[in-house]
Amino acid sequence: MSETGIFPNDWLELQRKYWESWTELSRKASGAAAPAINPWEAALDQWWKALSPAAPELARDFMGKLMDQGKAFFALAEGYTKNLATMPAGLGSGDGWTALSRTLEDLQKAFTGAVTGGVQEGDDASRRLMAFWELPYDNWQRMVSSLSLVPGDVLRNMPHAHLNQALSAPGLGYTREEQAQYQDLLRRGIEYQQALQEYLQFFSGLGVKSVGRMRDFLEAQDKPIESARALYDSWVSCCEQVYGEEVKTPEYARINGRLINAQMAVKQRLAIIVDEALGAMNMPTRSELRTLQDRLQETRREYKALRGEVEALKRQLGGEPRPALVRTAAAPAAAPKKAPAARRTAAKPAPAKGSARTPAK
Amino acid sequence: MLTIDIRPDKLSEEMLDYSRKLGQGMENLMNAGHIDTGVTPREAVYREDKLVLYRYQTPEGITPQAVPLLIVYALVNRPYMTDIQENRSTIKGLLATGQDVYLIDWGYPDQADRALTLDDYINGYIDRCVDHIREAHGVDQINILGICQGGAFSLCYSALHPDKVKNLVTMVTPVDFKTPDNLLSAWVQNVDVDLAVDTMGNIPGELLNWTFLSLKPFSLTGQKYVNMVDLLGDPEQVKNFLRMEKWIFDSPDQAGETFRQFIKDFYQHNGFIEGGVVIGGREVDLKAITCPILNIYALQDHLVPPDASRALKGRTGSPDYTELAFPGGHIGIYVSGKAQKEVTPAIGKWLNARS
Numbered sequence: 001m002s003e004t005g006i007f008p009n010d011w012l013e014l015q016r017k018y019w020e021s022w023t024e025l026s027r028k029a030s031g032a033a034a035p036a037i038n039p040w041e042a043a044l045d046q047w048w049k050a051l052s053p054a055a056p057e058l059a060r061d062f063m064g065k066l067m068d069q070g071k072a073f074f075a076l077a078e079g080y081t082k083n084l085a086t087m088p089a090g091l092g093s094g095d096g097w098t099a100l101s102r103t104l105e106d107l108q109k110a111f112t113g114a115v116t117g118g119v120q121e122g123d124d125a126s127r128r129l130m131a132f133w134e135l136p137y138d139n140w141q142r143m144v145s146s147l148s149l150v151p152g153d154v155l156r157n158m159p160h161a162h163l164n165q166a167l168s169a170p171g172l173g174y175t176r177e178e179q180a181q182y183q184d185l186l187r188r189g190i191e192y193q194q195a196l197q198e199y200l201q202f203f204s205g206l207g208v209k210s211v212g213r214m215r216d217f218l219e220a221q222d223k224p225i226e227s228a229r230a231l232y233d234s235w236v237s238c239c240e241q242v243y244g245e246e247v248k249t250p251e252y253a254r255i256n257g258r259l260i261n262a263q264m265a266v267k268q269r270l271a272i273i274v275d276e277a278l279g280a281m282n283m284p285t286r287s288e289l290r291t292l293q294d295r296l297q298e299t300r301r302e303y304k305a306l307r308g309e310v311e312a313l314k315r316q317l318g319g320e321p322r323p324a325l326v327r328t329a330a331a332p333a334a335a336p337k338k339a340p341a342a343r344r345t346a347a348k349p350a351p352a353k354g355s356a357r358t359p360a361k
Numbered sequence: 362m363l364t365i366d367i368r369p370d371k372l373s374e375e376m377l378d379y380s381r382k383l384g385q386g387m388e389n390l391m392n393a394g395h396i397d398t399g400v401t402p403r404e405a406v407y408r409e410d411k412l413v414l415y416r417y418q419t420p421e422g423i424t425p426q427a428v429p430l431l432i433v434y435a436l437v438n439r440p441y442m443t444d445i446q447e448n449r450s451t452i453k454g455l456l457a458t459g460q461d462v463y464l465i466d467w468g469y470p471d472q473a474d475r476a477l478t479l480d481d482y483i484n485g486y487i488d489r490c491v492d493h494i495r496e497a498h499g500v501d502q503i504n505i506l507g508i509c510q511g512g513a514f515s516l517c518y519s520a521l522h523p524d525k526v527k528n529l530v531t532m533v534t535p536v537d538f539k540t541p542d543n544l545l546s547a548w549v550q551n552v553d554v555d556l557a558v559d560t561m562g563n564i565p566g567e568l569l570n571w572t573f574l575s576l577k578p579f580s581l582t583g584q585k586y587v588n589m590v591d592l593l594g595d596p597e598q599v600k601n602f603l604r605m606e607k608w609i610f611d612s613p614d615q616a617g618e619t620f621r622q623f624i625k626d627f628y629q630h631n632g633f634i635e636g637g638v639v640i641g642g643r644e645v646d647l648k649a650i651t652c653p654i655l656n657i658y659a660l661q662d663h664l665v666p667p668d669a670s671r672a673l674k675g676r677t678g679s680p681d682y683t684e685l686a687f688p689g690g691h692i693g694i695y696v697s698g699k700a701q702k703e704v705t706p707a708i709g710k711w712l713n714a715r716s
Contacts, residue, residue, distance in 0.1 A: 139582060143571035224366045228375050229587075231367070236584045240577055247575075248547060257551025264553065268560040290475070290562070297476035304485070 140199070144263060181276070185269045192262040199259050202252065206242050214238040379590060386593020393596070396603050398441040401452045403464075407493045411468030414490045416461075417452055425461035428527050428716040429494050429503050432464040433487060433518075435510035436619065437569055439611050440466055442695055443508070445604055449696045451705055455506075458709020461498075465490055469613045475562045477616040479623065480641040483517050491518075491525050502527035502652075504712055509533050509665060509691075513627065516673075517640055520649045528715050530655045530708055533691055535665045537672030539631045544576055545664065546628050554624045558617040566612030576663055605696070634672065647673075653681035655711045657694070657704065664691040683711065 217238050218225065225231055246252055275285040407414035419425045432452075434440035443464070444452040455462050465487070470477070494503050504527055507515025512534025519526045538546050557564065574581050592598040632638035638645040654677060658670035667686070674682060687694050687704055694700050 139571055139574055139578060143567050226366045226371075228367065228372055232587065233584070236579050239579045243579065244544075244577075248542075248544060250547075253547050253551050256548050257553075261551075261553045261556060264556045264560045268556065271560060286562075289472075293473065294476050297481075301481070301485075 140259070178276075181269070181273055185266070185273065188262070188265045188269050192259075192266050195255075195259045195262040198255050202246075202255055206246055209246075210235075210239045210242045213242050217241075382590045382593060386590060386599070389593055389596045389599045393599055393603055396600065396607050398439075398604060398607065399444045400447050400450060401444050401456065406463075406497070407490060409486060409489060411470060411474065412486050412490075413466045413468065414493065415464050415466060417456055417464070419461065420456055423457065423459055426459050426713060426716045427498070428500060428712075429461040429463060429498050430455065430712065431491060431494055431503055431505050432462065433505060433507045433511040433515045434465065434467070435508060436467055436470075436482075436615055437510055437612065439608060439613065440464055440508075442608055442692070445608065445696060446601060448698070449601075449701065451695050451700075454701055454705025455709060458706060459713060460504075460709060463490070463494055467613070470563055470616045471614070472562050475617040478618045479514075479517070479626075482616075482619060483514055484521065484641040487514065487518050488522060488525075491522070495525065501525070504528045504530070504716065506530040506532065506708070507534060509535075510623070513623075513633075516633070516647060516650065517638070517645045519652065520645045520647055521640065521643055523649055523651055526650075526652050528653045528655070528712055529650065530657065530712070531670070531673065532657045533659055533662055533665045533670060533694060534656070534673070535627070535669045536633045536676065537631065537669050538628050539634070540666050540668040540672070542666045543669055545572065548572070549624060549628045552624075554621055554629070558621040562617045563614040564617065564620045566614050569612050569615070570610055573664070605692075633676070647676045648678040650677040651679055653683075653715050654679045655683045655685065655708065657685045657687060657708070659687050659689050659691055659694045661689060661693075662691040681715075 214235055217234060225234070247256075271286060275287050278285045402418040403415040404418070405413045406416045432440070432443065434443070444450045447453075452462055452464070491503060491505075495501065502525055505515050505519065507513070507530070509532070512531035513536075515529060515531060516534065516536070519529050535543075540546075589602060592602060626632040626638045630637060632645070633647060636644070636646075654673070656670060656673050658665070658667045660667055662670075671684065674684065685704070685707055687700060689697050689700060694704060
């Protein structure tokens with residue numbers, strides 16, 4: 001492959017031939033051979049794997065997102081084009097709408113299959129567009145992974161059918177406390193898995209709604225759709241509308257809250273187990289550090305309050321000058337390091353609230 | 362019936378054009394280099410823990426007002442949004458109107474800051490910054506401009522220390538946290554904040570990023586990057602976009618105890634409306650604010666809906682209350698060209714008439 005600039009020219013040429021093939025197909029009677037698989041994804045993925053380690057970090061993340069979203073955009077155009085190409089009578093005034101309707105039907109079938117648990121064979125474009133509705137889950141998974149040493153979906157497929165019963169059995173013997181810890185961890189893991197399933201189920205249902213909304217939206221418009229970008233923007237707008245309506249509901253607030261709380265509950269139990277292990281190794285634990293932090297912060301508050309009172313008293317007695325002042329606007333220059341200015345009022349100590357609350361062991 | 366006018370040859374050309382722009386634009390992206398933030402000269406005049414108080418340099422030929430202005434930004438996100446680039450700087454705009462501008466940069470809290478409370482921030486850090494400025498300028502009162510959560514802090518501060526505040530400006534500041542269109546508030550009602558803070562200590566910036574992006578996931582994590590392709594051909598626009606990207610994802614962690622109190626007192630119990638916010642042993646009463654107030658909100662704000670800000674009207678003791686509605690979003694009110702022309706001059710004019 002020859003390369004000039006960032007993208008190989010050969011790749012662009014392949015793209016051109018791919019899209020021209022679909023164009024040509026739409027002019028012929030049905031029965032003509034479909035063009036080869038779109039080289040977009042395979043070639044781009046290969047190129048990106050080679051290039052991304054050298055890209056600056058900020059640009060790398062951004063370019064990755066650009067790739068992912070470009071695929072969704074192409075998928076919509078591809079789906080429409082394929083349906084347009086299958087019109088038996090070639091181009092006609094109603095064929096654009098028919099092709100669009102078929103594209104939407106394909107999407108609806110793909111989403112319905114996902115909701116009922118069936119795997120829909122067939123249109124790659126529809127499956128890629130379905131993936132659009134995985135964005136909220138994808139965002140959650142990335143966030144959780146960034147806060148954890150384990151992947152965000154590590155508990156996703158954890159079996160729990162008969163596990164609850166086993167976890168209800170009390171621990172026995174000298175290590176019963178430890179057993180109880182791990183039982184609790186597993187129970188919390190199961191709860192998180194169930195919360196995640198409920199979250200995913202909520203969104204899979206919305207995909208179907210968004211297709212219906214797209215159809216209604218387009219029928220109500222008085223401006224024609226003239227480009228793939230306009231089609232894509234309409235799709236995004238409909239998805240965003242459906243999403244916005246549904247996530248306002250008390251049901252979603254409950255599901256969202258359950259997911260976050262379940263994740264926190266797992267992390268809480270893990271933190272306690274880690275603390276136990278650290279304590280056994282005679283190393284500082286998080287719980288101990290937090291206690292020290294709270295005591296230190298309280299001491300600092302009291303110190304600052306006392307210092308403020310002392311400086312106020314000194315000024316009252318007239319013996320001490322004010323702390324060095326920063327020069328005003330007429331002479332902007334680097335300010336010397338100075339102590340914090342005196343407090344005018346003594347702050348009352350904050351209520352002692354900071355100690356970590358851990359469940360009774 | 363809608364007319365579909367997507368001809369296959371047009372579609373083919375559109376897809377090729379997209380591919381071409383992406384390919385050519387990638388080079389600008391790879392060569393974008395270091396993304397700098399903040400353009401206006403400033404000096405650090407006061408430091409305490411991770412806090413830095415900056416004073417911005419007054420431009421040549423402008424005599425600053427006698428009453429200085431302190432900007433109190435939110436703890437969430439970084440304050441360089443107000444000075445993000447040369448032609449999109451709220452700071453520059455305020456300096457041009459004659460304000461002597463200070464800004465609190467809260468820094469990046471770590472677990473050592475976990476135990477900081479609202480009292481520490483408001484009666485501690487903010488009060489000491491205000492005292493520093495008062496002493497430096499030899500004035501009894503200063504002007505305060507609070508932004509978003511910083512506006513909520515500024516309202517608390519002005520209620521607890523009314524003798525030190527001459528004029529108060531609040532920008533996109535939530536007052537009523539339970540308006541029907543407030544998604545963040547709806548979502549947080551079922552979150553066990555105590556569990557989250559007890560478990561994590563500080564609340565990670567990544568969790569907040571996820572929450573904000575979840576307000577409009579398809580636009581903010583999807584469509585935005587498709588639209589970006591149209592800008593890739595211009596290196597300057599690429600840098601501007603990357604600067605915004607940096608800011609959006611540059612979220613500091615939140616000190617745990619402050620987060621606990623803020624969410625519980627404001628988002629869950631709607632403290633400004635229902636009462637019961639106690640900071641440093643004193644209850645916050647908005648009626649104690651008697652200075653002039655300029656309340657600015659954004660009409661398309663999905664983070665702080667307009668009604669959440671408008672709720673301030675009639676709830677303070679101020680005899681001089683003014684509202685300014687801006688036709689834009691939560692971010693656009695700082696970075697849009699329209700905001701530079703409308704919002705900062707309006708703030709400057711309002712302050713100058715009262716300073």
